Amino acid sequence: MTDVAFDVVVVGAGRAGVAAAYRLAAEGIDVALVERAKQPGMKNVTGGVLYGSILADLVPEFPDGAPLERHVVEHNIKLLHGDAEVSIGYRDLELRDEPNYTLMLGKFDRWFVERAVEQGVAFLSETSVRDVTQEPDGVVVHTDRQNGDIECQAVVGADGVNTTVGRKTGIQRTMRNEDMALSVKKVIDVGRNEINQRFNLNSDEGAAYIYTGFPEGAPTIGYFLYTFDEYISVGAVGGLETLSWLGDEGYDESGTPLYSLLERFMELDTVRPYVQGDDIEEYQGILVPEHSYDTLPDRQDRRVALVGDAAGLVLNKGYTFRGLDYGIKSGLVAAEAAIACTDDGNWDKFGQRYDSELEDSYVLRDMKQHRHLPQFLKNERMYGAYPGIATETLRSMYSADTDAAGLTWRQAYRAFRRSDAGVIDLLKDGFRGLRSL
């Protein structure tokens, strides 16, 4: 295959794929970016906050020239328990020095692809990749276009959680329920001023909210709420294992799909004031990889490398999601591996080079450091007993009606004794929490 059309074909124009293509084109390498959607971002879903320093290092027009929503200066974690809510809020104007923004992928991905095309990327939209075959001296990408086979030296699979590249090349075989979550999300048109009032924000400031504890005791079910310029994004994420358990046993004796949990969450007295509004701009659902470092799937085979969600590179830290920047970083690592192959002509080493460089990157270091976190977040006590203890303790501190006699630690101890958690559980969970976070 001496006469390849491109050195590298990148499949999927999410941020992971565009970052890879951008970096390769900037280095003068022939690269095609293949995307099934008519417009970049049309088929993509996120929450979400982009932790953007990785992009600021790559694209000179980021952040100032990019279509971003709000600069995130506030994070909130909310534990729900019955009618109560215990919050930990963090607002810090020094966060303005970091390029962390909420974004809408419809606008952002289009902008990012335009920047990549300026670097020399050949962008093929409305082109679905159906198969990828590795030949002894190259790779063929089979698309749904007439005469649509593209020959190249190497392929970057950036085609998201249901990766065709990963499945067709045999790099990935099965998805396990325990490594996957489902997410549904609504974007509601609320208006800029109303958002600023509801969330107590100034001008372009943004806030992020993460909720757990509803339904009480159901592990790995969480909710998020992000402020965009004119819209709010509110959604639910549920581990597939828990969802099938809720479905089998029937929460409220009927089985509860995630979209219905989201509706009920939005009706909670503590949540409704933030999310009210009938003007639904988008409604989306998608699978989210929730691997720990130890269960990450294979991500390379000789001349093919998987990046971003296709490689399962997402970490739900409980208090925030990391996936957007992990995808960008892994795309850049794949690009560096391809640049090294162009230099020495040894394309058969592409996959291995990518793999070992990714292992040294902050993405896998981060996932390795938090390797116990996914298991820790499956603990039912985090969603029932502990929010309950926190609520009861605070009620004893602030209510005139409760038995408020005694020191606060005594109240907390009484609340603990009334809960389902034992002392051994508390010690174990405390240790696991420290080790995971």
Ligand SMILES: Cc1cc2nc3c(=O)[nH]c(=O)nc-3n(C[C@H](O)[C@H](O)[C@H](O)COP(=O)(O)OP(=O)(O)OC[C@H]3O[C@@H](n4cnc5c(N)ncnc54)[C@H](O)[C@@H]3O)c2cc1C
């Ligand atoms: C509800 C939700 C909230 C989240 N919140 C956050 C957050 O706050 N912060 C954060 O950092 N991360 C968050 N994440 C994770 C983050 O959104 C993902 O990790 C990230 O979007 C993955 O990017 P990607 O480029 O790998 O894949 P994608 O964005 O999924 O892009 C894949 C692209 O490949 C294309 N494609 C697929 N198949 C083919 C094919 N056969 N041929 C051609 N093209 C194809 C698709 O159309 C798409 O454009 C969230 C995820 C969800 C679902």
